Amino acid sequence: MKNMIRLMFAGALSLLAGHATAVTWGQPDGNEHPNVGTLLFVQNGVGFFSCTGTMIAPRVMLTAAHCVSEAGNTNDLTYVRFNNDALAGIGDYPSLQGWFDNEWMATETVIAHPNWTDYGEFPATYDIGVVILSEPYYPSNGFASLPPMDFLENLRGRDRQSFVAVGYGRQGTLPPTQMNDYERYRGTVRLLEVNSYLSGSGEASAKFSNNPGIGGGTCYGDSGGPTFFKDSNMVVAVTSFGWAKNGNCVGNDFNYRTDTDAARSFLDDVLSQYGD
Numbered sequence: 001m002k003n004m005i006r007l008m009f010a011g012a013l014s015l016l017a018g019h020a021t022a023v024t025w026g027q028p029d030g031n032e033h034p035n036v037g038t039l040l041f042v043q044n045g046v047g048f049f050s051c052t053g054t055m056i057a058p059r060v061m062l063t064a065a066h067c068v069s070e071a072g073n074t075n076d077l078t079y080v081r082f083n084n085d086a087l088a089g090i091g092d093y094p095s096l097q098g099w100f101d102n103e104w105m106a107t108e109t110v111i112a113h114p115n116w117t118d119y120g121e122f123p124a125t126y127d128i129g130v131v132i133l134s135e136p137y138y139p140s141n142g143f144a145s146l147p148p149m150d151f152l153e154n155l156r157g158r159d160r161q162s163f164v165a166v167g168y169g170r171q172g173t174l175p176p177t178q179m180n181d182y183e184r185y186r187g188t189v190r191l192l193e194v195n196s197y198l199s200g201s202g203e204a205s206a207k208f209s210n211n212p213g214i215g216g217g218t219c220y221g222d223s224g225g226p227t228f229f230k231d232s233n234m235v236v237a238v239t240s241f242g243w244a245k246n247g248n249c250v251g252n253d254f255n256y257r258t259d260t261d262a263a264r265s266f267l268d269d270v271l272s273q274y275g276d
Contacts, residue, residue, distance in 0.1 A: 023185035023218060023219070024187060025187055027186060031140070032166075033226075033228075035055045036166045038050055038052055038086045038184070038221075039051045039061075039224070040104070041067070047076070050086075051067035052222055052239070053224050054144045054166075054235050056146065058137065058143075058276070059136050060131075060275060061131040062224075063223075063224030064224035065113050065116035065126060066116075066127055068110035068112050069112035078110050079104035080131060081105065082139070085183050089102075089103045106133070107132060108133065108134045110129065110130070111129055114266070119241075124203060124262075126204075130267075144233050144235040145233055145234045146258050152236055155191065162188065163188070163189050163227050163229060164189070165186065165187050165188075165225065165227050165228075166185070167222030168221050169221030170221055187217060189208040189215070205240055205256050207253070210249060217253055223240065224238050226239075237255035237256055237257050239253065
Protein backbone atom coordinates (compact mmCIF):
# COMPACT_ATOMS: atom_id res chain seq x y z
CA MET A 1 0.00 0.00 0.00
CA LYS A 2 2.87 2.37 0.68
CA ASN A 3 4.13 2.11 -2.92
CA MET A 4 0.67 2.68 -4.35
CA ILE A 5 0.20 5.79 -2.24
CA ARG A 6 3.63 7.04 -3.20
CA LEU A 7 2.91 6.67 -6.90
CA MET A 8 -0.55 8.18 -6.61
CA PHE A 9 0.64 11.45 -5.19
CA ALA A 10 4.31 11.88 -6.07
CA GLY A 11 3.16 13.01 -9.50
CA ALA A 12 5.78 11.53 -11.81
CA LEU A 13 6.32 13.82 -14.77
CA SER A 14 8.32 13.17 -17.93
CA LEU A 15 8.89 16.35 -19.89
CA LEU A 16 9.68 14.26 -22.94
CA ALA A 17 6.67 11.96 -22.81
CA GLY A 18 3.86 14.31 -21.80
CA HIS A 19 2.48 16.73 -19.27
CA ALA A 20 0.59 16.56 -15.98
CA THR A 21 -2.93 17.92 -15.47
CA ALA A 22 -4.88 19.27 -12.55
CA VAL A 23 -6.99 19.11 -9.39
CA THR A 24 -9.83 16.67 -10.11
CA TRP A 25 -13.09 18.22 -11.32
CA GLY A 26 -11.67 21.63 -10.54
CA GLN A 27 -11.25 24.80 -12.56
CA PRO A 28 -8.29 26.93 -13.64
CA ASP A 29 -7.04 28.93 -10.70
CA GLY A 30 -6.13 32.04 -12.66
CA ASN A 31 -4.47 34.49 -10.29
CA GLU A 32 -6.45 33.35 -7.25
CA HIS A 33 -3.53 31.67 -5.48
CA PRO A 34 -0.18 33.04 -6.70
CA ASN A 35 1.35 31.85 -3.42
CA VAL A 36 0.91 28.26 -4.67
CA GLY A 37 3.61 26.89 -6.96
CA THR A 38 4.91 23.65 -8.38
CA LEU A 39 8.11 21.67 -7.76
CA LEU A 40 10.12 19.70 -10.28
CA PHE A 41 12.67 17.42 -8.67
CA VAL A 42 14.90 14.36 -8.90
CA GLN A 43 14.93 11.75 -6.13
CA ASN A 44 17.65 9.11 -5.81
CA GLY A 45 18.72 9.68 -9.37
CA VAL A 46 15.22 9.35 -10.82
CA GLY A 47 13.06 12.18 -12.18
CA PHE A 48 11.56 14.44 -12.97
CA PHE A 49 8.77 14.27 -10.42
CA SER A 50 6.28 17.04 -9.76
CA CYS A 51 4.50 18.22 -6.62
CA THR A 52 2.79 21.36 -5.33
CA GLY A 53 3.69 23.74 -2.50
CA THR A 54 2.61 26.96 -0.77
CA MET A 55 4.69 29.92 0.33
CA ILE A 56 4.46 30.61 4.08
CA ALA A 57 7.49 32.94 4.30
CA PRO A 58 9.71 34.74 1.73
CA ARG A 59 11.94 31.69 1.19
CA VAL A 60 9.86 28.90 2.75
CA MET A 61 7.52 26.75 0.66
CA LEU A 62 5.34 24.28 2.55
CA THR A 63 4.89 20.89 0.87
CA ALA A 64 4.76 17.16 1.63
CA ALA A 65 7.72 15.20 3.01
CA HIS A 66 7.49 12.69 0.15
CA CYS A 67 8.10 15.59 -2.26
CA VAL A 68 11.50 16.34 -0.72
CA SER A 69 12.84 13.03 0.61
CA GLU A 70 12.79 9.34 -0.27
CA ALA A 71 14.51 6.39 1.43
CA GLY A 72 16.26 8.76 3.82
CA ASN A 73 17.75 10.88 1.04
CA THR A 74 16.72 14.43 0.20
CA ASN A 75 16.11 15.41 -3.42
CA ASP A 76 19.10 15.47 -5.73
CA LEU A 77 17.82 18.77 -7.14
CA THR A 78 14.62 20.80 -6.88
CA TYR A 79 13.22 23.70 -8.91
CA VAL A 80 10.14 25.83 -8.14
CA ARG A 81 7.80 27.84 -10.36
CA PHE A 82 4.63 29.88 -9.76
CA ASN A 83 3.25 30.32 -13.30
CA ASN A 84 -0.28 29.10 -13.94
CA ASP A 85 1.14 27.28 -16.96
CA ALA A 86 4.18 25.47 -15.60
CA LEU A 87 5.41 24.52 -19.09
CA ALA A 88 5.43 28.07 -20.45
CA GLY A 89 8.60 28.82 -22.39
CA ILE A 90 9.90 25.26 -22.55
CA GLY A 91 10.28 25.48 -26.33
CA ASP A 92 12.32 28.69 -26.16
CA TYR A 93 15.54 27.07 -24.94
CA PRO A 94 17.89 24.52 -26.53
CA SER A 95 18.02 22.46 -23.32
CA LEU A 96 16.03 21.72 -20.20
CA GLN A 97 18.83 23.22 -18.12
CA GLY A 98 18.51 26.51 -19.98
CA TRP A 99 14.77 26.50 -19.30
CA PHE A 100 15.34 25.77 -15.61
CA ASP A 101 18.00 28.46 -15.29
CA ASN A 102 15.83 31.16 -16.87
CA GLU A 103 12.24 30.23 -16.02
CA TRP A 104 12.38 28.42 -12.67
CA MET A 105 13.55 29.42 -9.19
CA ALA A 106 16.57 27.72 -7.65
CA THR A 107 16.47 26.24 -4.17
CA GLU A 108 18.97 26.22 -1.32
CA THR A 109 17.78 23.03 0.37
CA VAL A 110 14.77 20.85 1.12
CA ILE A 111 13.78 19.53 4.55
CA ALA A 112 11.44 16.69 5.51
CA HIS A 113 9.94 16.25 8.96
CA PRO A 114 12.61 14.46 11.05
CA ASN A 115 10.19 11.59 11.74
CA TRP A 116 9.34 11.00 8.07
CA THR A 117 10.09 7.37 7.11
CA ASP A 118 8.33 6.94 3.74
CA TYR A 119 5.01 6.17 5.47
CA GLY A 120 6.83 3.61 7.62
CA GLU A 121 4.99 4.75 10.76
CA PHE A 122 1.60 4.82 9.06
CA PRO A 123 -0.89 6.24 9.95
CA ALA A 124 1.48 8.61 11.78
CA THR A 125 2.97 9.63 8.45
CA TYR A 126 4.75 12.92 9.30
CA ASP A 127 4.25 13.72 5.62
CA ILE A 128 5.18 17.38 5.81
CA GLY A 129 8.25 19.17 4.49
CA VAL A 130 9.57 22.44 3.15
CA VAL A 131 11.56 23.80 0.24
CA ILE A 132 13.94 26.66 1.00
CA LEU A 133 14.31 28.98 -2.00
CA SER A 134 17.67 30.52 -2.84
CA GLU A 135 16.02 33.93 -3.25
CA PRO A 136 12.84 35.35 -1.66
CA TYR A 137 9.52 35.30 -3.47
CA TYR A 138 6.68 37.67 -2.55
CA PRO A 139 3.29 36.53 -3.90
CA SER A 140 0.76 39.24 -4.66
CA ASN A 141 -1.84 37.65 -2.36
CA GLY A 142 0.59 37.36 0.55
CA PHE A 143 1.93 34.33 2.32
CA ALA A 144 -0.34 31.53 3.46
CA SER A 145 -1.07 31.48 7.18
CA LEU A 146 -1.24 28.53 9.55
CA PRO A 147 -4.33 27.67 11.61
CA PRO A 148 -4.73 27.68 15.39
CA MET A 149 -3.87 24.42 17.11
CA ASP A 150 -6.59 21.73 16.80
CA PHE A 151 -8.46 23.97 14.37
CA LEU A 152 -10.03 21.16 12.33
CA GLU A 153 -11.26 19.22 15.35
CA ASN A 154 -13.16 22.25 16.57
CA LEU A 155 -15.07 22.93 13.34
CA ARG A 156 -18.80 22.23 13.28
CA GLY A 157 -21.65 22.30 10.77
CA ARG A 158 -21.19 24.39 7.65
CA ASP A 159 -17.64 25.25 8.55
CA ARG A 160 -16.73 21.67 7.56
CA GLN A 161 -18.33 21.99 4.11
CA SER A 162 -16.12 24.37 2.18
CA PHE A 163 -12.38 23.95 1.69
CA VAL A 164 -10.30 24.71 -1.38
CA ALA A 165 -7.65 22.32 -2.72
CA VAL A 166 -5.09 23.87 -5.07
CA GLY A 167 -2.51 22.03 -7.13
CA TYR A 168 -0.75 21.23 -10.38
CA GLY A 169 -1.72 17.54 -10.48
CA ARG A 170 -3.71 15.64 -13.09
CA GLN A 171 -7.46 15.12 -13.55
CA GLY A 172 -8.77 11.97 -11.89
CA THR A 173 -11.18 11.34 -14.74
CA LEU A 174 -8.30 10.51 -17.08
CA PRO A 175 -6.55 7.12 -17.23
CA PRO A 176 -3.23 7.09 -15.35
CA THR A 177 -1.33 6.89 -18.63
CA GLN A 178 -3.03 9.95 -20.16
CA MET A 179 -1.68 13.42 -19.42
CA ASN A 180 -2.74 16.95 -20.31
CA ASP A 181 -1.90 20.49 -19.25
CA TYR A 182 0.52 21.09 -16.38
CA GLU A 183 -1.35 24.03 -14.82
CA ARG A 184 -2.56 25.33 -11.46
CA TYR A 185 -6.16 24.39 -10.69
CA ARG A 186 -8.47 24.70 -7.70
CA GLY A 187 -11.37 22.56 -6.48
CA THR A 188 -13.85 22.45 -3.60
CA VAL A 189 -13.66 19.69 -0.98
CA ARG A 190 -15.35 18.86 2.34
CA LEU A 191 -13.85 17.82 5.63
CA LEU A 192 -15.14 14.32 6.42
CA GLU A 193 -13.35 13.38 9.64
CA VAL A 194 -10.12 13.68 11.63
CA ASN A 195 -10.29 10.86 14.17
CA SER A 196 -10.24 7.54 12.30
CA TYR A 197 -7.37 5.06 12.20
CA LEU A 198 -6.37 6.20 8.68
CA SER A 199 -6.31 9.80 9.89
CA GLY A 200 -3.96 8.92 12.71
CA SER A 201 -6.63 9.29 15.40
CA GLY A 202 -6.51 13.08 15.37
CA GLU A 203 -2.72 13.36 15.34
CA ALA A 204 -1.78 13.22 11.65
CA SER A 205 -4.14 13.57 8.70
CA ALA A 206 -7.64 14.79 7.91
CA LYS A 207 -9.98 13.00 5.53
CA PHE A 208 -11.45 15.12 2.73
CA SER A 209 -13.89 14.38 -0.08
CA ASN A 210 -12.72 13.67 -3.62
CA ASN A 211 -15.64 13.47 -6.06
CA PRO A 212 -17.30 15.55 -8.78
CA GLY A 213 -20.59 15.98 -6.91
CA ILE A 214 -18.92 18.19 -4.33
CA GLY A 215 -16.60 19.96 -6.71
CA GLY A 216 -13.07 18.63 -6.55
CA GLY A 217 -10.29 16.54 -5.11
CA THR A 218 -6.62 15.81 -5.69
CA CYS A 219 -4.57 13.45 -7.81
CA TYR A 220 -1.05 12.79 -9.13
CA GLY A 221 1.12 15.89 -8.77
CA ASP A 222 -1.10 17.65 -6.20
CA SER A 223 0.98 16.23 -3.34
CA GLY A 224 2.15 18.88 -0.93
CA GLY A 225 -0.45 21.32 -2.20
CA PRO A 226 -2.61 23.30 0.21
CA THR A 227 -6.07 22.71 1.55
CA PHE A 228 -7.33 26.20 2.33
CA PHE A 229 -10.15 26.94 4.75
CA LYS A 230 -12.98 28.37 2.64
CA ASP A 231 -11.67 31.35 0.62
CA SER A 232 -9.10 32.34 3.22
CA ASN A 233 -5.31 32.21 2.99
CA MET A 234 -5.18 29.71 5.87
CA VAL A 235 -3.66 26.38 4.86
CA VAL A 236 -5.02 23.71 7.19
CA ALA A 237 -3.37 20.67 5.55
CA VAL A 238 -1.13 19.51 2.71
CA THR A 239 -2.12 16.80 0.24
CA SER A 240 -0.58 13.50 1.30
CA PHE A 241 -2.27 10.30 0.09
CA GLY A 242 -5.53 8.97 -1.32
CA TRP A 243 -7.68 5.96 -0.58
CA ALA A 244 -9.16 4.85 -3.89
CA LYS A 245 -10.25 1.64 -5.57
CA ASN A 246 -8.74 2.52 -8.94
CA GLY A 247 -6.08 4.65 -10.54
CA ASN A 248 -8.38 7.57 -11.33
CA CYS A 249 -8.17 9.29 -7.92
CA VAL A 250 -11.84 8.72 -7.08
CA GLY A 251 -12.36 8.15 -3.36
CA ASN A 252 -11.10 10.11 -0.37
CA ASP A 253 -8.08 12.30 0.23
CA PHE A 254 -5.99 12.25 3.40
CA ASN A 255 -4.11 15.49 3.87
CA TYR A 256 -1.48 16.03 6.55
CA ARG A 257 -2.70 18.57 9.08
CA THR A 258 -0.86 21.77 9.94
CA ASP A 259 -2.69 22.26 13.27
CA THR A 260 -1.03 19.46 15.26
CA ASP A 261 1.92 19.42 17.66
CA ALA A 262 4.05 17.35 15.26
CA ALA A 263 3.48 19.71 12.33
CA ARG A 264 3.84 22.94 14.25
CA SER A 265 7.00 22.04 16.14
CA PHE A 266 8.61 21.16 12.80
CA LEU A 267 7.41 24.33 11.06
CA ASP A 268 8.34 26.54 14.02
CA ASP A 269 11.89 25.21 13.87
CA VAL A 270 12.09 25.84 10.11
CA LEU A 271 10.66 29.33 10.34
CA SER A 272 12.97 30.27 13.20
CA GLN A 273 15.91 29.48 10.91
CA TYR A 274 14.64 30.50 7.47
CA GLY A 275 11.53 32.63 8.08
CA ASP A 276 13.09 36.08 7.70
